[in-house]
Amino acid sequence: MRAVRESGAVPNAPYLLEIKNARKEFPGVVALDDVSLQLRRGTVHALMGENGAGKSTLMKIIAGIYVPDSGTVTLRGVPIRLKSPLDALENGIAMIHQELNLMPFMSVAENIWIRREPLTRFGFVDHRQLNRQTEELFTRLNIDIDPEVQVSTLSVASRQMVEIAKAVSYDSDVLIMDEPTSALTETEVAHLFAIIRDLRSQGIGIIYITHKMNELFEIADEFSVFRDGRYIGTHLSTDVTRDEIIRMMVGREITQLFPKEVVPIGEVVLSVKDLALNGVFSDITFDVRAGEILGIAGLVGSGRSNVAETIFGVTPASSGTISINGQPVDISSPTVAIQHGMAFITEDRKETGCLLSLDIQENMQLAVLQDNYTRFGFVTQNKLSAVCEEMSQKLRVKTPSLDERVENLSGGNQQKVLIGRWLLTNPKILILDEPTRGIDVGAKAEIHKLVTQLARQGVAVIMISSELPEVLGMSDRIMVMHHGRATGILDRAEADQVKIMDLAAR
């Protein structure tokens, strides 16, 4: 079922894919308003825009997931009407979704080739061939993941790589990548870029969504900017500076991206000694002081998230001690951690963060219901509404109202809601695991400013990030991990990319 013709127009295509005057409305939100976009063969076209600008929505239209309220899609000069993802796939359009979309209890190979499994003569799935062709694909893409393991056992980054491999395996003409690098560290990003360059040279058109400026300059040929569901403009990426793009995106200047302030460092607040979790990590020792930001860097799967989870009591340690203000404490569950003034923004917002079926306020107030905001078990609704409203204004959550279900928010805005949840607790110790994942530049600056402010107020901060510039820009000290061990702790003054990568690969 190749491109369904809508009219008798003669294919005479300067563009591989063209969207004209697309409009999409959700109840209460105009996600896209009169948007157009052109994609050429053999180019990487980046989409830029704040959280909620409508990028994902537009891509979902192209991938056959949403039907636009109005507007046309033209593929290879032929107007087409995509009614389902299958339509899109059969027309040579594949997409990597912003949120991971894998079947957790199936193997990597089964996930990649679902619906296209090789069959034996008798119509049964040929598992040997299935695994073989996955190996081949992985070899081509230089990915090292066992095709036979269940996806549920993979780390987020590995899952992201599986998604990438799956999208590539369709051998499509148009490949859409919606923030494919938000869960990746620099090594994999470099790796992904190698893949992209290869695909580009084969004449494939790639639409690439990212919030990371440096990626734009590195990989994109041209880019389009969106703001509030409207199309702002398209430029060659060699023509503009980063500040100009930011201005196009947010409609105002953003002064400083990593507004690190030197603040007086206080007493040791959190002290971790010989912390270990059987078979996952061991020998983790570090201190964090009031006002200090401790960055944790490392490759994917190096165990950074596990350390954070253990400190917060999600997976209690098998040995070692955690002390707060000099007192050894037994953090046996998150409840205990919260009682000791900790807050923890987890890395996987879908799995451990959002209450998707509930509204923004219900999500934001969750961690503070334990204490201040209840009387005789009754929730003091007005007080809570006020603080949640204030927090979401501060974080620039883009939504018509706090009654909106979190499910309907764009990814970045969901992240902001989660950050808001934990900032409301007024923590003494703040643990951030990939806090700016999927967040636009404006909001990122905002979050960095907030973190700095908190540090100034004497909060001890632990920040895990796969974005080296962020770790370097924000941290007072950086702990680097490799295979479940700390390979070194660097001071702000001595740290740079090379040293970190060196320790991370050791």
Added chain:
Amino acid sequence: ETVGVSMAAFDDNFLTVLRNGMQDYAGTLDGVELQVEDAQGDVSKQMSQIQNFIASGVDAIIINAVDTDATAPMSQLAADAGIPLVYVNRQPVNLDTLPEKQAFVASNEVDSGTLETKEVCRLLTEAGKTEASIVVMMGELSNQAARQRTQDVHDVLATPECSFIKISEEQTANWSRQQGADLVTNWLSAGIAFDAVVANNDEMAIGAIQALKAAGIAMDAVIVGGVDATQDALAAMAAGDLDVTVFQNAAGQGSGALDAALALARGETVEREVWIPFELVTPANLADYQSKN
């Protein structure tokens, strides 16, 4: 006239015959309309059905009680609304204190199990046994008839002439043929030997027969007894498999109840208790019953 009927259950073979007897009879009467409801074995549902009947303004109500201990509030509801009420088949606990315009039509459950067990006892005696063991298959434990019929077995075996019989097993198969068959197979596999099967109803007795046959046991070696004289049971008896069953005149109860209800609705007086006797069925008198239930 409209008569509301609440049956304890629709998927019970015996009650189906009763219900159909009542409906067929109503068909022969001019201007009598029946509204038959299925209480699905639920007391509360039955009470609600009565209230729904009252709200719809029926002329009389016939109840086949799910729980015979729960009839007092039902009588109360009907009496308050001034609507005549007839209990059928199952004896209400408040029989002696039934309000005006209420009656009871049934057979006496004490007889059913007694007739069955006595006949089994007679057959065993006739076979010259001086010691015999039987297995008892009970209906649903929460059901009054199951308890009464089981009690009857015990009572008969307590009499001197039948005291040579011992009960080796007593289990429930929930009135069901399938469960009956499985139960007997489980017994046989446990090496339990018995001379007779005394079942609370025919369905379980047929299940027992099927299991015995499947195990290769000759049917003249074991006496099997049931209650109800359903078509399937009579066929089994004709085939020489079932030895005893007890005929309960279902259709007679049904029409009797309807007559009583209509009479009460017309302001006539009716006996408070109308008894329709149980009758023992054996291969000897089988022919008399084959066209009945």
Added chain:
Amino acid sequence: MTTTSESLAPPRVRRRKLPTELSILLVLVGIALTFELLGWIFVGQSFLMNQQRLTIMILQVSVVGIIAVGVTQVIITGGIDLSSGSVVGMTAMIAASFAQSADWARPVYPALVGLPVFIPLVVGLAIGTLAGVINGSLISYTKIPPFIATLGMMVSARGVAKWYTKGQPVSGLTPEFNFIGFGIWPVVIFLGVALIFHIALRYTRYGKFTYAIGANPQAARVSGINIEKHLIKVYAIAGMLAGLAGLVTAARAQTAQAGMGVMYELDAIAAAVIGGTSLAGGQGRITGTVIGTIILGTMTSGFTFLRIDAYYQEIIKGMIIVAAVVADQYRQRKRKKV
């Protein structure tokens, strides 16, 4: 957002959304009006203009309704409670055995007759709660699926009900005990319980935690909620309400029987789901459940009213349950997000 540099997010309009129950309420109204219309056509009577019928419509489902209030909370946490019907039978039997009057011939405990009415009431609620605590503890601490834990309780509790008096009904209850099942008392209890838990779910921390656990248990745990403890609470409440339902059932029938409450769990779950509670957890409201319950009652009364043959009643009932939810879904259909 053209120029101003300091423009924050656009001003919020606190949209007062129409409650989702509205749509299922419309379904209820639709069903009732259909009966009304058919009534005039076929029976020549009004369906609704009948005090007695309006009462029985709710009265006959109030026991299911009481259970459904508890079951709704369990479902909101993402669980299920199959044991409620059996717990009704079990508590009815046990509580009734402490409520027998002195002049009954064969009491279960001859030494314990004519006790003050609060004793059977407390016993009933305690037994229900205990069953719930067992359910909740199994689910919380052994991590077995709620389906299995409550299925086990369903089978065992029914066994206890039958074993308790070897299947004999427990009758001859004191008038004080029977009073709670008298007249429209069951309706009052049902609506009272619904009101209490409506408030609890919407305005208390208990409610917020219940929704949070259902929406995303992992997130709830990371946010400091003690899921284990909370689940035990929720199942305990569901058990207590099933116990209460057992008391009301026994009082209404003035006897307790081991078979009481069979299949009520399904009716209760159906009422909750018809009322908009999602079996996936995280969504649902007591008001919806109340409406769902009344839909079930309206159907039963409507069938008798229209003198629909019992054989057809079930067939039609199944269809209406489906149609009600389809209609509701259709009205609520938002543009679907993949």
Added chain:
Amino acid sequence: MTTTSESLAPPRVRRRKLPTELSILLVLVGIALTFELLGWIFVGQSFLMNQQRLTIMILQVSVVGIIAVGVTQVIITGGIDLSSGSVVGMTAMIAASFAQSADWARPVYPALVGLPVFIPLVVGLAIGTLAGVINGSLISYTKIPPFIATLGMMVSARGVAKWYTKGQPVSGLTPEFNFIGFGIWPVVIFLGVALIFHIALRYTRYGKFTYAIGANPQAARVSGINIEKHLIKVYAIAGMLAGLAGLVTAARAQTAQAGMGVMYELDAIAAAVIGGTSLAGGQGRITGTVIGTIILGTMTSGFTFLRIDAYYQEIIKGMIIVAAVVADQYRQRKRKKV
């Protein structure tokens, strides 16, 4: 961004995992050995060394097993099928009415007696399939929860079963028809069906789609799977198997009754869940379901063998169901990742 050919994931360990069914198989063995032991102590007999008992242990649950094979597939898609027990009753009634022998006194269709045996068989399978297709279509196209769609079918199909002959049983079936319920045929049918769908689930696209939809419907959809069409297939198969179960039940009892199959759906779901199928969807295997089914059968036989009082049987059965799953869970417990 130094090197490119850096290995990304941690070094892989090729773990050949033991199948998860192993743990539930151990539970089955444990239960059987317990009965064996108790047998020697209290009855002075072996529980297992008895051909007849081993047969009945499976025979008595083979109908539930046939249903459970279909229900397992439904549950893997993340759905549920409450209608299977009622569909058993409905198909038993209707199919049996085409299987009556010429010498039966009161056949349902006097003109249609002594038909060749394939007619009732085809009728039975067709009716079951039809019920399944209706379930699946409702779920796919109206988006109502599977619980409601199949609950509606459960109520309606039972209604049809009762209405079909106004509650009269359908007896006097031809010997050819009865043959499929004779001896260990039900066991053969059960295990045959299990084998077929074990292969279908593991080695065909049908199976992959079934797991994919249950594991993550969004992912399945964006991968181009037509979820609607596939769900209809799965429910149709479940319906067909329920129809087959109805045929076997009627043949085994040599009669059809409207009340056949009541509560079988719960036993079937229990068998699947005990066997490791997750109600959340995406996980489960037919082998596990077969073991789960046999656990149920072993229990029933074991109770009779040990001569446990009927009143205690249910109480204990509930506890064993829970204990079996707890034991399984305990053995399988992996480090929990929040």
